[in-house]
Amino acid sequence: MGVKIEVKNLIKIFSFQPQKALQLLNQGLNKEQILKETGLTVGINNMNFTVNEGEIFVIMGLSGSGKSTILRCLNRLIEPSSGSVIIDGKDITRLKAQELRELRQKKLAMVFQQFALLPHRTVLQNTVYGLEVQGVSKSEREKRALQCLEMVGLAGWENSYPDELSGGMKQRVGLARALANDPDILLMDEAFSALDPLIREEMQDELLNLQQKMNKTIVFITHDLNEALKIGDRIAFIRDGSLIQVGTPEEIIGHPADDYVAKFARGVDRSKILTLKDVMNRPHPVMQLRDGPNVALQLMRENGISSVFVVDRAKHLQGLISADLALKAHEGNIEDLHNIDLVKVPMYKETVLVRDIIPVIAKSKFPLAVIDEEQRLIGIVIRGAVLAALANTGGEVNDVSSTLRIVG
Structure with a gap:
């Protein structure tokens, strides 16, 4: 299993002029010290990790820890201030606009927490949207969309509108829309967090079932450790924009790197991860x-x-x-x-x-x-x-x- 994504020395300073903050980071100052001295926020602090092909890699931490910022740097919805994001051996931080557009259309897809469906479009029309932008023919894009809707359990709902769907069904449409492009990599930002607990668990099961069939590389953001343990092949813990620990569910629970990780792990039902x-x-x-x-x-x-x-x-x-x-x-x-x-x-x-x-x-x-x-x-x-x-x-x-x- 080869490396699909490699993140090297990634830094994000929220400023159009991040040089001063970058200098202070190199001098060893932390996020709070830099904010106090410059008024600038460090979103990601010298991040390094790899994601293997075909694995579900979960990034988790508290709100404001920088996990969603990391995800958006992987497709350059947020521009890194420094460092590299290497996908299939190519540093995407160096891609020009047209190359980046092609990467997003053909290799990457994103599933958002708030569904992001167009209310005036039917389920089918929402699902084909990405293919439509790419210029795929109507017959071909609808064929692929219907196949994806069937995969996520929405066959027969293609002519319905978003306001006729439950929250779980809306998220399934978002997932089908992402899959219709047949991307190598799925980026999922708190994709199930807005759902009721029972629906959320159903979607977790659905994702695992789909992964068995498709074997995509998935980067999944969550703040819920039980969710991370259930779906993640490996889990990365983030605090204040810094990477604290990367490991398998068993490594995270059995050998937490520090008190921060241990607090998350405390009280977790190990029967859900032990085999x-x-x-x-x-x-x-x-x-x-x-x-x-x-x-x-x-x-x-x-x-x-x-x-x-x-x-x-x-x-x-x-x-x-x-x-x-x-x-x-x-x-x-x-x-x-x-x-x-x-x-x-x-x-x-x-x-x-x-x-x-x-x-x-x-x-x-x-x-x-x-x-x-x-x-x-x-x-x-x-x-x-x-x-x-x-x-x-x-x-x-x-x-x-x-x-x-x-x-x-």
Whole structure:
């Protein structure tokens, strides 16, 4: 996966004459000191990061931290005062007007928080707007727009007007309009912040579903850490125009760079970011089908457990044998496990989120099985491991504990 966007030493001073502030930045003065001495605002302070092709890169911070300014520098809606923005190896800060226009039309698209729909145009007419500006033929632009409207779940609404749509539907139109240009890069500025919580979550899911199909490079601005954790491959934390930390969701929650990041992370429900790979144990002991109930009972005694997973020679999971089942087979003189109806246990891939298995493990008498693509057993998940993984998350651990005690 190559680098799609590279930001180098990016600085934005809100002034037509930023030289004095740039000199003070080079001398090590901070944002507040420069404002006091010059009256100029530092929007971005020496920013450096990369965005990989096909990833969702989330930029987050408090209001006024500079995250939206960064986004607008990526397409030069805001002109940087210094530094470089390199897209596909080309520094866009050096592009002339016509080259920049072509870049925006063909490689970049933006989705705004406030929808930015034209009220006198239908859904279809709003969706084709960018293609219309480019001079694409009417039949071709409408064909592409209808395909995008179907992708975002608005098939059949193409002749409606914006005032006939809900907030979530309006945002879907904005997303379809951006996708109609088939851009390499999507810039999304607080795109879901104006939506009700339930609609917002639906749009987050919709974005993830679309990303699986399209594999775009997405830069997403938010002030909501839960949203960042849900959709972001990596997250950049911004404070006062400066970059504090870049990392995966697990790195941000597990190893915050400072108190600023830690305050965001405090109280976050880790079950929404932890996968089964993070909480599973090594599957030991394990039996093979050729073994008999006496071997099962011996393994249970030696390991202080009441059940054992059973695999074939290729380690494909066949099921589980419990102490009761093994004892019954022993009393029936059954010599191997081929002749026993093994317990069928829930099986999950290692990428499944912990939150998605909590209701299942709460009701299950046995550990859950973690399997690979070929259904080979690679791990087991027990209730205690789930609780241990969530132990440093505060309030939600109590809620999970209560859930896991439903049948305990």
